[in-house]
Amino acid sequence: MSSPASDQPEVRTPEASTAEGADRLGVEQPDAPPSLESEVAQVVAPDRDIEVAVGDNLVEIRDLTVTFGGLTALDHVTFDIRRGEILGLIGPNGAGKTTCFNAMTGVYKPSDGTVELEGNSLGGRKKHAITRLGLARTFQNIRLFGQMTALENVVVGLDARHKTSVPGAVFRTPRLRREEKSSIEHGMALLEFVGIVDKSDVLARNLPYGYQRRLEIARALATEPKLLCLDEPAAGFNPAEKDELMQLIRTIRDDGYTILLIEHDMRLVMGVTDRIVVLEFGKKIAEGTPQEIREDPKVIAAYLGEESDDGAA
Numbered sequence: 001m002s003s004p005a006s007d008q009p010e011v012r013t014p015e016a017s018t019a020e021g022a023d024r025l026g027v028e029q030p031d032a033p034p035s036l037e038s039e040v041a042q043v044v045a046p047d048r049d050i051e052v053a054v055g056d057n058l059v060e061i062r063d064l065t066v067t068f069g070g071l072t073a074l075d076h077v078t079f080d081i082r083r084g085e086i087l088g089l090i091g092p093n094g095a096g097k098t099t100c101f102n103a104m105t106g107v108y109k110p111s112d113g114t115v116e117l118e119g120n121s122l123g124g125r126k127k128h129a130i131t132r133l134g135l136a137r138t139f140q141n142i143r144l145f146g147q148m149t150a151l152e153n154v155v156v157g158l159d160a161r162h163k164t165s166v167p168g169a170v171f172r173t174p175r176l177r178r179e180e181k182s183s184i185e186h187g188m189a190l191l192e193f194v195g196i197v198d199k200s201d202v203l204a205r206n207l208p209y210g211y212q213r214r215l216e217i218a219r220a221l222a223t224e225p226k227l228l229c230l231d232e233p234a235a236g237f238n239p240a241e242k243d244e245l246m247q248l249i250r251t252i253r254d255d256g257y258t259i260l261l262i263e264h265d266m267r268l269v270m271g272v273t274d275r276i277v278v279l280e281f282g283k284k285i286a287e288g289t290p291q292e293i294r295e296d297p298k299v300i301a302a303y304l305g306e307e308s309d310d311g312a313a
């Protein structure tokens with residue numbers, strides 16, 4: 001996908017998007033043989049509306065402010081998240097990145113400002129209501145149901161979308177059975193999509209660390225989010241694992257999702273994002289393309305003395 005950072009919104013036609021996705025996943029090409037990935041793409045999101053104008057605003061954050069006692073952790077921060085982009089949210093330790101995520105997802109109540117997703121205000125809504133509107137996240141400290149298998153963890157996310165009534169669940173109606181079957185198929189497809197389907201029946205707490213991170217992403221995708229917020233998804237990864245994760249994040253974006261990414265590893269951030277917003281001491285100090293951010297004197301100053309993975313902002 002070309003960068004949506006240009007002034008002119010790029011309109012993605014279904015044909016173009018499908019061709020892009022097909023190219024990446026090897027699906028729906030007339031001459032391409034059917035592959036497992038083709039089933040995955042179709043099962044994960046068969047009804048997704050991919051005719052979107054990349055570049056229009058999916059999320060609008062205005063003057064977002066969060067205080068803890070006397071500390072202003074987020075200070076009138078304003079930025080947009082454009083549909084179809086990977087937006088990086090970076091800044092030195094304690095800059096307010098996670099606080100921004102928490103204020104967006106209903107964990108913290110902002111003392112000022114607004115967050116709107118497709119024109120719907122997220123302010124005052126409960127976390128599950130925000131999830132239903134289309135915002136999903138992963139956590140800096142992995143939060144999985146450790147006693148449940150990988151598949152069960154994903155199915156929990158899928159269940160939020162089901163329509164079976166309580167009596168329907170008690171009497172195990174045909175609709176419930178259809179939904180259960182479809183949940184398992186969807187769940188397996190999502191595990192395949194993030195590359196951990198071989199561990200579907202392993203308890204989450206027994207999964208290798210990298211698999212747990214991928215499982216968190218699969219579980220977030222299960223809620224069919226419009227915006228996927230990833231909080232330091234590469235924490236604890238070695239360089240090869242980071243490269244694989246970068247590829248997965250790009251694939252998710254190319255599949256029609258919008259991504260907000262908090263990440264400390266500058267190589268990863270510069271390599272995968274379309275645009276970047278920089279926070280320092282709770283304020284936005286810069287916004288632009290990776291190239292613009294790399295050269296911004298305010299950003300360089302903010303990171304001076306800060307030890308980042310490659311030693312540079």
Ligand SMILES: Nc1ncnc2c1ncn2[C@@H]1O[C@H](COP(=O)(O)OP(=O)(O)OP(=O)(O)O)[C@@H](O)[C@H]1O
Binds near residue numbers: 073094095097098100
């Ligand atoms: N629940 C809280 N109560 C009090 N202070 C908090 C709370 N959460 C965050 N803070 C403070 O708010 C500021 C911003 O923290 P935040 O975790 O958002 O920064 P960050 O940019 O995500 O940092 P890091 O990169 O280290 O994760 C910090 O000074 C932090 O100590």
